[in-house]
Amino acid sequence: MTEHKAPLMTPVLIGGCLILLLGFGIRASYGVFQIPVAEEFGWPRAEFSMAIAIQNLAWGIGQPIFGALAERFGDRRAIIAGALVYALGLVLSSFAVTPGAHQLYSILVGFGIAGTGFGVVLAVVGRAASDENRSLALGVATAAGSAGQIVGPPTAEFLLSMMNWSMVFMIFAGIALSIILLVPMIRSPQVATKVELEESMGTILKRAFRDPSYTLIFLGFFSCGYQLSFVTAHFPAFITEVCGPIDPGGFLAGIGVSTTSALGAFAIALIGAANVFGTIFAGWLGRYYSKKYLLAAIYTGRTIAAAAFIMVPMTPFSVVVFSVVMGSLWLATVPLTSGLIAHIYGLRYMGTLYGIVFFSHQLGSFLGVWLGGALYDVYGSYTLVWWIGVGVGAFSAIVHLPVKERPAQLVPA
Numbered sequence: 001m002t003e004h005k006a007p008l009m010t011p012v013l014i015g016g017c018l019i020l021l022l023g024f025g026i027r028a029s030y031g032v033f034q035i036p037v038a039e040e041f042g043w044p045r046a047e048f049s050m051a052i053a054i055q056n057l058a059w060g061i062g063q064p065i066f067g068a069l070a071e072r073f074g075d076r077r078a079i080i081a082g083a084l085v086y087a088l089g090l091v092l093s094s095f096a097v098t099p100g101a102h103q104l105y106s107i108l109v110g111f112g113i114a115g116t117g118f119g120v121v122l123a124v125v126g127r128a129a130s131d132e133n134r135s136l137a138l139g140v141a142t143a144a145g146s147a148g149q150i151v152g153p154p155t156a157e158f159l160l161s162m163m164n165w166s167m168v169f170m171i172f173a174g175i176a177l178s179i180i181l182l183v184p185m186i187r188s189p190q191v192a193t194k195v196e197l198e199e200s201m202g203t204i205l206k207r208a209f210r211d212p213s214y215t216l217i218f219l220g221f222f223s224c225g226y227q228l229s230f231v232t233a234h235f236p237a238f239i240t241e242v243c244g245p246i247d248p249g250g251f252l253a254g255i256g257v258s259t260t261s262a263l264g265a266f267a268i269a270l271i272g273a274a275n276v277f278g279t280i281f282a283g284w285l286g287r288y289y290s291k292k293y294l295l296a297a298i299y300t301g302r303t304i305a306a307a308a309f310i311m312v313p314m315t316p317f318s319v320v321v322f323s324v325v326m327g328s329l330w331l332a333t334v335p336l337t338s339g340l341i342a343h344i345y346g347l348r349y350m351g352t353l354y355g356i357v358f359f360s361h362q363l364g365s366f367l368g369v370w371l372g373g374a375l376y377d378v379y380g381s382y383t384l385v386w387w388i389g390v391g392v393g394a395f396s397a398i399v400h401l402p403v404k405e406r407p408a409q410l411v412p413a
Helices: 011-028 030-041 043-075 076-093 098-118 118-128 134-160 167-185 195-198 201-209 213-240 260-285 291-311 316-329 335-345 350-381 383-399
Strands: none
Touching: 011 030, 011 076, 011 098, 011 118, 011 134, 011 167, 030 043, 030 134, 030 167, 030 260, 043 076, 043 098, 043 118, 043 213, 043 350, 076 098, 076 118, 076 167, 076 291, 098 118, 098 167, 118 134, 118 335, 118 350, 134 167, 134 260, 134 335, 201 213, 201 335, 201 350, 213 260, 213 291, 213 335, 213 350, 213 383, 260 291, 260 316, 260 335, 291 316, 291 335, 291 383, 335 350, 350 383
């Protein structure tokens, strides 16, 4: 009698992947708007950076809220609400002509990303997947977010060559609304043990907050947000201003990347492309190896890559190499972190527990984006911000080592 294996690709996983692809495609393009918005209004770099930073902080605050809403009222309703708020924030941002307006409307955009992002979608995917496929399914869904990163920034760059940034925001609002069309695919079973179903959210949260391992996971996710959001928001501008010239007869020029501005958008897309493979590979490794040690290895790799990149003169070649290396480690932490939380604390309140940990990620995101703009305006350089990222990356590699990677004791109500 042959053993039946549960399929990996289910309607829930496919729908979740498409939702993440669209939502993160828009979000990943924000760095491309840094220079156009600042130049139109004559703002210092810190102003639009603050808008992106607030967006990331609102995303972090909204993630456990939408996770709890999904667990209370249903995943579909949470995603629809997120898509509507996302679109509204983008429409209002398209009319913003002051830094304060951009920063205010970024709160709505951040909440929209939370409602259509990892906290809600990964919880759905995790519950729908079999035990054997869960880690890999989480990796595939996370990689879909990076696939959005492949198309988002180049699409924004292309649209900006034909129209004003405000019109691009309106187009992106329409894309955010289209997420609602995918919601019917999101129908997952409530995969949880009888004890998990009997326990209240308050009981699970108290147990997690008293567990040093949960605290360590929370602290460790900070540097992931810092590094990723700083690069997403500032890397295109950094490359535009600092990178050496592109060889007119070289490979990059041959594929249409002839300016450092285009190279900035291409670098973000290349990071996304590398991460599609890196994240799926990390999810696959999570099936067989300790997730905490894999996380420590990923943060160590990021730390070394960032330090090496900033220590050598920036050339188109070094940008490409760094983008591939960093991309392979980019969101590889997400399936492992979410999978680690599910493994220790169960699936019932995975969305809320991951959402709280993700708030740490977004605190790092806020600081990475805001410090990038603020320190650039003070020093005229991003160097100090890069070195801070190296330091927090090393910290995250260390704090994951003491995590106790075993299921927490569940007590029936």
